[in-house]
Amino acid sequence: DTGVSQDPRHKITKRGQNVTFRCDPISEHNRLYWYRQTLGQGPEFLTYFQNEAQLEKSRLLSDRFSAERPKGSFSTLEIQRTEQGDSAMYLCASSFPGLAEYNEQFFGPGTRLTVL
């Protein structure tokens, strides 16, 4: 399977615990995005990388959230001291704009986080 993969697919944690999610993009894609999606809503942009550089972070990304892409390939999203409001689906997407007319993003299956 050469698509975007995410791990784990589901995570249940207790409030106050730290969690880390991983995203493996399509291999030749240099851009990687993280989104958060709550029930009944569309995804909301969290942050984005071009290669290993984190170029933009949404105001939704509080100090408890940190994302890395150390070698410009896979990325991790860590949430510290989780709160019940962090419960959501966390989606990763990757793209390679190149000379394309538009920047098509390919999404992974998501990680469903439940904070008890």
Added chain:
Amino acid sequence: KNQVEQSPQSLIILEGKNCTLQCNYTVSPFSNLRWYKQDTGRGPVSLTIMTFSENTKSNGRYTATLDADTKQSSLHITASQLSDSASYICVVGGVDHGSSNTGKLIFGQGTTLQVKP
């Protein structure tokens, strides 16, 4: 504020029937408009992508239209199947100037479609 609004919020139709989903947007500057299908518990999958110069695009039984003047789009599903049951999300992309713009997408809240036998 850039927004994407979809209607209806949810829709139930019988298998074999057609339906049309609506999307209005206020994103500016505008680059492209996409329709995604999202099955429950899965990531969104692209159905169509249109730039401002295109006013219709088809993908099998899915046909999207775009009116860049009125900033409206629609997704028409023909001869619906049970597997069409999903959330359909309208997404607008802003102008992408390489590193000066993330190319991030602005998502609508989705229309939940249920196809019944």
